[in-house]
Amino acid sequence: MSKVILLILDGLGDRPIKELGNKTPLEAAHTPNLDALATRGICGLQNAVGVGQRPGSDTSHLAILGYDLDKYYTGRGTIEVSGLGMELQEGDVALRGNLGTVDNNLVTVDRRAGRIEDTSPFVKDLDGLTYQGITLHIKPGTGHRAGIILRGPGLSSRISDNDPHEVGVKVHEVRPLDDSPEAAFTARVLNHFLHQAHEILKNHPLNKERRRAGKLPANYLLCRGAGYYKKIEKFSERYGLKACAIAGGGLYKGIGAFTGMTVLSVPGATGMADTDLSAKFNAALQALAGEFDFAFVHVKATDAFGEDGDFLGKKAFIEKIDQATEVFLDLPDTLLVVTGDHSTPCSLKKHSGDPVPLMMIGEGMVRTDHVTAFGERACATGGLGRLTGLMIMPEIINLLGLAPLIGD
Amino acid sequence: MSKVILLILDGLGDRPIKELGNKTPLEAAHTPNLDALATRGICGLQNAVGVGQRPGSDTSHLAILGYDLDKYYTGRGTIEVSGLGMELQEGDVALRGNLGTVDNNLVTVDRRAGRIEDTSPFVKDLDGLTYQGITLHIKPGTGHRAGIILRGPGLSSRISDNDPHEVGVKVHEVRPLDDSPEAAFTARVLNHFLHQAHEILKNHPLNKERRRAGKLPANYLLCRGAGYYKKIEKFSERYGLKACAIAGGGLYKGIGAFTGMTVLSVPGATGMADTDLSAKFNAALQALAGEFDFAFVHVKATDAFGEDGDFLGKKAFIEKIDQATEVFLDLPDTLLVVTGDHSTPCSLKKHSGDPVPLMMIGEGMVRTDHVTAFGERACATGGLGRLTGLMIMPEIINLLGLAPLIGD
Numbered sequence: 095m096s097k098v099i100l101l102i103l104d105g106l107g108d109r110p111i112k113e114l115g116n117k118t119p120l121e122a123a124h125t126p127n128l129d130a131l132a133t134r135g136i137c138g139l140q141n142a143v144g145v146g147q148r149p150g151s152d153t154s155h156l157a158i159l160g161y162d163l164d165k166y167y168t169g170r171g172t173i174e175v176s177g178l179g180m181e182l183q184e185g186d187v188a189l190r191g192n193l194g195t196v197d198n199n200l201v202t203v204d205r206r207a208g209r210i211e212d213t214s215p216f217v218k219d220l221d222g223l224t225y226q227g228i229t230l231h232i233k234p235g236t237g238h239r240a241g242i243i244l245r246g247p248g249l250s251s252r253i254s255d256n257d258p259h260e261v262g263v264k265v266h267e268v269r270p271l272d273d274s275p276e277a278a279f280t281a282r283v284l285n286h287f288l289h290q291a292h293e294i295l296k297n298h299p300l301n302k303e304r305r306r307a308g309k310l311p312a313n314y315l316l317c318r319g320a321g322y323y324k325k326i327e328k329f330s331e332r333y334g335l336k337a338c339a340i341a342g343g344g345l346y347k348g349i350g351a352f353t354g355m356t357v358l359s360v361p362g363a364t365g366m367a368d369t370d371l372s373a374k375f376n377a378a379l380q381a382l383a384g385e386f387d388f389a390f391v392h393v394k395a396t397d398a399f400g401e402d403g404d405f406l407g408k409k410a411f412i413e414k415i416d417q418a419t420e421v422f423l424d425l426p427d428t429l430l431v432v433t434g435d436h437s438t439p440c441s442l443k444k445h446s447g448d449p450v451p452l453m454m455i456g457e458g459m460v461r462t463d464h465v466t467a468f469g470e471r472a473c474a475t476g477g478l479g480r481l482t483g484l485m486i487m488p489e490i491i492n493l494l495g496l497a498p499l500i501g502d
Numbered sequence: 503m504s505k506v507i508l509l510i511l512d513g514l515g516d517r518p519i520k521e522l523g524n525k526t527p528l529e530a531a532h533t534p535n536l537d538a539l540a541t542r543g544i545c546g547l548q549n550a551v552g553v554g555q556r557p558g559s560d561t562s563h564l565a566i567l568g569y570d571l572d573k574y575y576t577g578r579g580t581i582e583v584s585g586l587g588m589e590l591q592e593g594d595v596a597l598r599g600n601l602g603t604v605d606n607n608l609v610t611v612d613r614r615a616g617r618i619e620d621t622s623p624f625v626k627d628l629d630g631l632t633y634q635g636i637t638l639h640i641k642p643g644t645g646h647r648a649g650i651i652l653r654g655p656g657l658s659s660r661i662s663d664n665d666p667h668e669v670g671v672k673v674h675e676v677r678p679l680d681d682s683p684e685a686a687f688t689a690r691v692l693n694h695f696l697h698q699a700h701e702i703l704k705n706h707p708l709n710k711e712r713r714r715a716g717k718l719p720a721n722y723l724l725c726r727g728a729g730y731y732k733k734i735e736k737f738s739e740r741y742g743l744k745a746c747a748i749a750g751g752g753l754y755k756g757i758g759a760f761t762g763m764t765v766l767s768v769p770g771a772t773g774m775a776d777t778d779l780s781a782k783f784n785a786a787l788q789a790l791a792g793e794f795d796f797a798f799v800h801v802k803a804t805d806a807f808g809e810d811g812d813f814l815g816k817k818a819f820i821e822k823i824d825q826a827t828e829v830f831l832d833l834p835d836t837l838l839v840v841t842g843d844h845s846t847p848c849s850l851k852k853h854s855g856d857p858v859p860l861m862m863i864g865e866g867m868v869r870t871d872h873v874t875a876f877g878e879r880a881c882a883t884g885g886l887g888r889l890t891g892l893m894i895m896p897e898i899i900n901l902l903g904l905a906p907l908i909g910d
Binding site: 458459460461462463464475476477478479480481485487488489490491492493495497498499500501502 | 517518520524526547551552553554555556557558559560561562571575577578727849850852853854855856878879882883887888
């Protein structure tokens with residue numbers, strides 16, 4: 095059976111930029127390898143969650159991996175905690191957490207407690223708190239981050255964040271977002287835990303040390319992105335392909351873990367512009383030479399440059415990707431799929447609903463089209479036409495010759 | 503009002519084939535008439551049941567004719583018995599049947615009873631059996647085949663086949679496929695009939711004759727593809743077009759009958775490579791010159807060549823189709839639609855979810871595009887874009903100027 099590489103370049107798509115001669119960063123970049131792949135492959139455009147729809151990174155990835163958002167997406171929390179290796183159980187509510195600094199009036203001074211580097215000694219004192227039949231599970235993430243799970247009967251993810259998402263304002267009470275008793279109960283329980291956590295943290299001996307050292311105390315747990323966990327069919331069972339995920343960013347490892355992939359740890363994969371692309375791409379090839387059938391490879395920095403409006407940086411980073419892509423040029427018996435999760439136009443400095451180029455390369459599998467460059471406008475005329483995210487996995491499974499028959 | 507010809511070339515789509523210079527059979531074939539039609543028409547690609555989805559011949563045709571599978575498709579049995587001219591009633595369960603040969607241990611020796619040529623004398627002894635309020639209706643099909651209807655209250659099509667689909671294994675018990683009492687009841691009743699049928703058949707005087715003549719006895723009724731019949735809106739009522747079906751294969755006559763079309767009998771239409779294409783195409787023209795508005799014309803052998811992996815045969819048969827298509831070149835006041843039901847790539851030797859070329863030709867009706875060849879990749883750049891099966895009939899009705907207004 096042929097193997098599959100799904101390479102997702104985060105925030106890849108863009109809009110024409112005057113300074114680049116009205117080309118996009120991808121169009122302006124010198125990309126001989128990506129263009130060679132486009133020449134051999136079939137190209138198109140895709141909108142992960144629909145035409146004109148502006149997806150988050152969580153929703154776009156779920157859709158591209160074939161998971162219907164209506165059924166499988168309830169909030170980013172479940173995906174983030176999966177990325178931290180926390181095991182979810184049906185009925186859990188998961189949240190993203192930060193350790194932050196508040197003053198005596200609960201006004202936020204710093205959402206990241208002076209960019210604290212390790213929350214472990216703090217969160218271990220919060221892990222296992224219980225209230226009204228609900229247990230708080232918490233695990234440190236990178237830097238100021240933590241993953242939070244509420245576990246017990248009668249929970250809902252229809253609750254607001256306590257994180258005010260800005261400094262200088264009071265932390266929010268968690269509020270129910272609908273009229274269900276479950277949402278009211280969850281908000282009450284979480285507010286209780288957050289109050290209790292503040293009491294524990296503000297008196298924490300390490301915070302006294304931090305103060306003495308002139309550092310901001312990590313005295314408040316800021317939460318956001320509540321998600322309710324329903325059992326999700328594992329990617330490998332859904333498609334019959336043993337899958338691994340290779341990513342630097344926590345969310346993308348989380349996407350892999352959440353969908354039941356094996357998350358491979360690759361030294362040098364940072365999720366930033368300094369990431370070791372060759373290490374990641376070679377790790378994918380190695381994984382496919384071994385036990386895996388499907389490698390999801392994520393590259394993050396294209397998105398970060400877009401969010402910074404740095405079109406020269408984005409162009410240069412795409413050229414770096416192009417060089418690393420050389421190892422994918424002559425893969426025997428492999429279907430290579432390259433796309434983005436969404437566009438992040440430098441002019442907008444945020445995600446947009448502009449479609450993203452998509453190409454599929456696999457000898458004898460795809461109907462090579464006339465497109466000879468990997469770019470937004472070149473791909474718009476390609477043989478794949480315009481797809482949505484949920485069409486991509488069925489197309490991959492079909493090209494592999496593994497699609498189940500519908501009918502007789 | 504303009505007339506419509508919908509010509510479906512079964513399994514038409516394919517993948518690039520090295521021996522054909524990386525062209526598909528359709529692209530490699532010399533097709534001056536089809537190309538002339540593409541030049542005058544508007545082209546596109548279509549996936550009958552969705553991008554990447556791999557349809558059966560039954561489901562793809564229903565979708566192309568505008569029938570939503572979720573609502574109208576429960577199994578192939580209903581369509582096959584329709585093709586034999588059996589009238590279905592709401593609540594019937596219909597199955598495809600074979601007369602086969604089993605040994606004394608009910609192990610299948612031949613699924614077609616030595617390719618028996620006429621099952622009439624056997625099945626007439628089974629027709630009308632009753633058990634627990636259910637009547638067995640059975641009618642001979644071509645060769646070893648028969649159509650089976652279970653009629654009576656409380657039936658379900660959620661039952662398994664007794665046909666083991668291979669020789670050397672014991673025939674299966676029919677099992678319920680869900681927990682409903684209806685499925686359990688239907689399985690019980692059908693198992694009873696199958697047991698009773700075996701008793702009748704094994705003692706049948708004609709089987710004694712067959713044995714004496716060294717032929718395999720037709721001593722077992724093998725069933726598959728149970729479908730539950732819900733009343734279906736007739737094609738002519740749905741679209742206001744009096745429709746006829748012209749096909750060689752039983753399933754396709756069945757599609758016509760199932761959707762309420764008049765199935766025309768055309769001498770020489772065999773559903774195989776030796777079919778008389780000119781007779782079929784002329785029959786369509788004659789029907790449209792008479793009482794009919796819409797002619798569904800089906801050509802089967804393209805699919806059979808794909809399933810055999812015979813790309814040269816497929817290419818040659820497409821050239822034969824092209825020659826016969828000459829009669830469609832200058833039709834006044836007619837919308838001609840040519841497509842396939844699905845792809846059957848010679849490399850896969852089975853149906854696939856690759857999209858199929860589609861062209862619509864009708865002077866003054868369609869926006870003629872730049873496409874000048876009828877082929878997978880040429881059509882990918884056409885003005886119709888990439889459609890699904892359920893979009894085709896609305897597009898036809900719209901081009902005819904008959905679409906109902908949505909809104910005011």
